[in-house]
Amino acid sequence: MDLIKDALDEGRTSLSEYESKQLLSAYKIPVTKEVLIGNRESLVEAIEEIGYPIVLKGCSPDIAHKTEKGLIRVDIRNEDEALTAFQEINAGMNGTENSVIVQELIRGKRELVAGLTRDPQFGPCVMFGLGGIFTEILNDVSFRVAPLEKYDALEMMQEIRGRKILDAVRGMETVDLDMLADIMLTIGKIGMENEKIKEIDINPLIISNGKPVAVDALVVLLDQK
16 A cells, blocks of 8 residues: 555654554544644644544654653643644654644543554464553453454454453443454454555554444554665
Protein backbone atom coordinates (compact mmCIF):
# COMPACT_ATOMS: atom_id res chain seq x y z
CA MET A 1 0.00 0.00 0.00
CA ASP A 2 1.09 3.58 -0.62
CA LEU A 3 1.07 4.39 3.10
CA ILE A 4 3.64 1.68 3.78
CA LYS A 5 5.73 2.41 0.68
CA ASP A 6 5.85 6.13 1.43
CA ALA A 7 6.92 5.52 5.03
CA LEU A 8 9.67 3.13 3.96
CA ASP A 9 10.85 5.56 1.25
CA GLU A 10 11.19 8.17 4.00
CA GLY A 11 13.32 5.75 6.05
CA ARG A 12 10.66 5.34 8.75
CA THR A 13 10.06 2.15 10.74
CA SER A 14 6.49 2.92 11.78
CA LEU A 15 3.30 4.60 10.70
CA SER A 16 1.79 7.39 12.76
CA GLU A 17 -1.42 6.67 14.66
CA TYR A 18 -3.42 8.46 11.98
CA GLU A 19 -1.73 6.50 9.17
CA SER A 20 -2.11 3.24 11.10
CA LYS A 21 -5.86 3.76 11.41
CA GLN A 22 -6.10 4.73 7.76
CA LEU A 23 -4.58 1.33 6.95
CA LEU A 24 -7.04 -0.46 9.25
CA SER A 25 -9.96 1.48 7.80
CA ALA A 26 -8.92 0.52 4.27
CA TYR A 27 -9.42 -3.09 5.37
CA LYS A 28 -12.84 -2.25 6.88
CA ILE A 29 -11.75 -2.47 10.52
CA PRO A 30 -13.90 0.03 12.47
CA VAL A 31 -11.88 3.02 13.68
CA THR A 32 -12.68 6.33 15.33
CA LYS A 33 -13.92 9.26 13.29
CA GLU A 34 -11.03 11.74 13.26
CA VAL A 35 -9.32 14.60 11.44
CA LEU A 36 -5.60 15.38 11.26
CA ILE A 37 -4.74 19.07 11.70
CA GLY A 38 -1.60 21.16 11.80
CA ASN A 39 -2.71 24.54 13.12
CA ARG A 40 -5.28 26.34 15.29
CA GLU A 41 -7.28 27.51 12.31
CA SER A 42 -7.98 23.91 11.27
CA LEU A 43 -9.00 22.98 14.82
CA VAL A 44 -12.37 24.76 14.76
CA GLU A 45 -13.24 23.26 11.36
CA ALA A 46 -12.33 19.79 12.58
CA ILE A 47 -14.44 20.18 15.71
CA GLU A 48 -17.43 21.21 13.57
CA GLU A 49 -16.97 18.02 11.56
CA ILE A 50 -16.46 15.66 14.53
CA GLY A 51 -18.69 17.27 17.17
CA TYR A 52 -18.18 17.43 20.94
CA PRO A 53 -17.03 15.73 23.09
CA ILE A 54 -13.65 15.21 21.44
CA VAL A 55 -10.18 13.86 22.13
CA LEU A 56 -6.97 15.62 21.05
CA LYS A 57 -3.75 13.65 20.53
CA GLY A 58 -0.28 14.56 19.41
CA CYS A 59 0.52 12.65 16.22
CA SER A 60 3.95 11.80 14.86
CA PRO A 61 5.63 8.61 13.57
CA ASP A 62 8.32 9.28 16.18
CA ILE A 63 5.91 9.19 19.13
CA ALA A 64 4.60 5.78 20.22
CA HIS A 65 3.65 6.39 23.88
CA LYS A 66 1.53 9.51 23.89
CA THR A 67 0.00 8.98 27.33
CA GLU A 68 3.38 8.89 29.10
CA LYS A 69 4.41 12.08 27.28
CA GLY A 70 1.21 13.93 28.21
CA LEU A 71 0.09 14.31 24.60
CA ILE A 72 -3.55 13.26 25.03
CA ARG A 73 -6.52 15.30 26.23
CA VAL A 74 -9.85 13.51 26.69
CA ASP A 75 -13.49 14.61 26.97
CA ILE A 76 -13.04 18.14 25.65
CA ARG A 77 -16.42 19.88 25.58
CA ASN A 78 -15.94 23.44 24.35
CA GLU A 79 -13.70 25.63 22.20
CA ASP A 80 -11.75 27.14 25.10
CA GLU A 81 -10.82 23.68 26.38
CA ALA A 82 -9.90 22.62 22.84
CA LEU A 83 -7.62 25.62 22.20
CA THR A 84 -5.87 25.17 25.54
CA ALA A 85 -5.37 21.45 24.93
CA PHE A 86 -4.07 22.12 21.41
CA GLN A 87 -1.48 24.61 22.72
CA GLU A 88 -0.36 22.27 25.51
CA ILE A 89 0.03 19.31 23.16
CA ASN A 90 2.01 21.36 20.64
CA ALA A 91 4.29 22.61 23.42
CA GLY A 92 4.81 19.06 24.65
CA MET A 93 5.94 17.81 21.25
CA ASN A 94 9.08 19.95 21.43
CA GLY A 95 9.15 20.96 17.78
CA THR A 96 8.94 17.37 16.49
CA GLU A 97 7.57 17.13 12.96
CA ASN A 98 4.00 16.76 14.12
CA SER A 99 0.28 17.15 13.75
CA VAL A 100 -2.68 16.78 16.09
CA ILE A 101 -5.55 14.31 15.79
CA VAL A 102 -9.05 15.60 16.53
CA GLN A 103 -10.97 12.44 17.39
CA GLU A 104 -14.47 11.55 18.48
CA LEU A 105 -14.77 10.36 22.08
CA ILE A 106 -15.69 6.66 22.19
CA ARG A 107 -17.34 5.67 25.45
CA GLY A 108 -17.01 2.12 26.74
CA LYS A 109 -15.88 0.45 29.95
CA ARG A 110 -14.35 -2.61 28.29
CA GLU A 111 -10.96 -2.35 26.57
CA LEU A 112 -9.41 -5.12 24.48
CA VAL A 113 -6.21 -5.42 22.50
CA ALA A 114 -5.70 -7.01 19.10
CA GLY A 115 -2.70 -7.08 16.85
CA LEU A 116 -0.07 -8.91 14.89
CA THR A 117 3.57 -9.86 15.26
CA ARG A 118 5.75 -11.34 12.52
CA ASP A 119 7.58 -14.31 13.99
CA PRO A 120 10.87 -15.30 12.27
CA GLN A 121 9.77 -18.95 12.19
CA PHE A 122 5.98 -18.90 11.89
CA GLY A 123 5.42 -15.62 10.04
CA PRO A 124 2.49 -13.32 10.86
CA CYS A 125 0.73 -14.26 14.12
CA VAL A 126 -2.50 -12.67 15.36
CA MET A 127 -2.84 -11.61 19.00
CA PHE A 128 -5.96 -10.94 21.09
CA GLY A 129 -6.49 -10.18 24.76
CA LEU A 130 -7.36 -7.72 27.49
CA GLY A 131 -6.34 -4.18 26.57
CA GLY A 132 -5.90 -0.75 28.06
CA ILE A 133 -3.02 0.68 30.06
CA PHE A 134 -2.47 -2.58 31.98
CA THR A 135 -2.04 -4.83 28.93
CA GLU A 136 1.64 -5.54 29.63
CA ILE A 137 1.00 -6.13 33.34
CA LEU A 138 -1.97 -8.46 32.90
CA ASN A 139 -0.42 -10.28 29.93
CA ASP A 140 -3.76 -11.97 29.23
CA VAL A 141 -3.45 -12.71 25.52
CA SER A 142 -3.84 -15.52 23.00
CA PHE A 143 -2.04 -16.10 19.67
CA ARG A 144 -2.69 -17.87 16.37
CA VAL A 145 -0.62 -18.18 13.20
CA ALA A 146 -2.23 -16.38 10.24
CA PRO A 147 -4.27 -16.91 8.18
CA LEU A 148 -7.10 -17.50 10.65
CA GLU A 149 -10.45 -19.19 10.23
CA LYS A 150 -13.41 -17.92 12.22
CA TYR A 151 -13.23 -20.84 14.66
CA ASP A 152 -9.61 -19.84 15.43
CA ALA A 153 -10.73 -16.36 16.42
CA LEU A 154 -13.58 -17.68 18.55
CA GLU A 155 -11.20 -20.09 20.30
CA MET A 156 -8.78 -17.24 21.02
CA MET A 157 -11.56 -15.31 22.75
CA GLN A 158 -12.22 -18.27 25.04
CA GLU A 159 -8.56 -18.81 25.88
CA ILE A 160 -7.97 -15.56 27.75
CA ARG A 161 -8.48 -15.59 31.51
CA GLY A 162 -10.72 -12.54 31.33
CA ARG A 163 -13.05 -14.02 28.70
CA LYS A 164 -16.17 -13.19 30.74
CA ILE A 165 -15.57 -9.55 29.86
CA LEU A 166 -17.12 -10.44 26.49
CA ASP A 167 -20.40 -11.50 28.12
CA ALA A 168 -23.35 -9.38 29.20
CA VAL A 169 -22.19 -8.02 32.56
CA ARG A 170 -23.23 -5.19 34.91
CA GLY A 171 -25.79 -3.78 32.52
CA MET A 172 -23.46 -3.98 29.50
CA GLU A 173 -24.55 -5.97 26.47
CA THR A 174 -22.76 -9.01 25.08
CA VAL A 175 -19.88 -8.13 22.76
CA ASP A 176 -20.54 -8.69 19.06
CA LEU A 177 -18.32 -11.76 18.73
CA ASP A 178 -18.82 -12.04 14.97
CA MET A 179 -17.58 -8.50 14.48
CA LEU A 180 -14.66 -9.13 16.82
CA ALA A 181 -13.77 -12.32 14.96
CA ASP A 182 -13.87 -10.48 11.64
CA ILE A 183 -11.38 -7.93 12.99
CA MET A 184 -8.98 -10.70 14.03
CA LEU A 185 -9.28 -12.43 10.65
CA THR A 186 -8.65 -9.13 8.92
CA ILE A 187 -5.55 -8.43 10.99
CA GLY A 188 -4.18 -11.78 9.83
CA LYS A 189 -5.03 -10.86 6.24
CA ILE A 190 -3.19 -7.55 6.56
CA GLY A 191 -0.11 -9.41 7.78
CA MET A 192 -0.31 -11.93 4.95
CA GLU A 193 -0.72 -9.25 2.27
CA ASN A 194 1.88 -6.77 3.55
CA GLU A 195 5.21 -8.46 4.15
CA LYS A 196 6.84 -5.20 5.24
CA ILE A 197 4.63 -5.00 8.35
CA LYS A 198 6.43 -6.25 11.44
CA GLU A 199 3.79 -5.51 14.09
CA ILE A 200 0.26 -4.18 14.48
CA ASP A 201 -0.94 -2.99 17.88
CA ILE A 202 -4.58 -1.95 18.30
CA ASN A 203 -4.91 -0.82 21.90
CA PRO A 204 -7.41 -0.04 23.10
CA LEU A 205 -10.09 -1.72 21.06
CA ILE A 206 -13.00 -0.24 23.01
CA ILE A 207 -16.37 -1.96 23.21
CA SER A 208 -19.02 0.71 22.65
CA ASN A 209 -22.66 -0.42 22.63
CA GLY A 210 -21.42 -3.97 22.15
CA LYS A 211 -19.32 -3.10 19.08
CA PRO A 212 -15.50 -2.99 18.97
CA VAL A 213 -13.86 0.24 17.75
CA ALA A 214 -10.12 0.78 17.23
CA VAL A 215 -9.35 3.90 19.31
CA ASP A 216 -5.56 3.79 19.03
CA ALA A 217 -3.27 1.86 16.71
CA LEU A 218 0.39 1.50 15.80
CA VAL A 219 1.86 -0.25 12.77
CA VAL A 220 5.58 -1.07 12.97
CA LEU A 221 7.51 -1.77 9.77
CA LEU A 222 10.49 -4.01 9.14
CA ASP A 223 13.77 -2.13 9.27
CA GLN A 224 15.13 -2.03 5.72
CA LYS A 225 18.78 -1.61 6.76
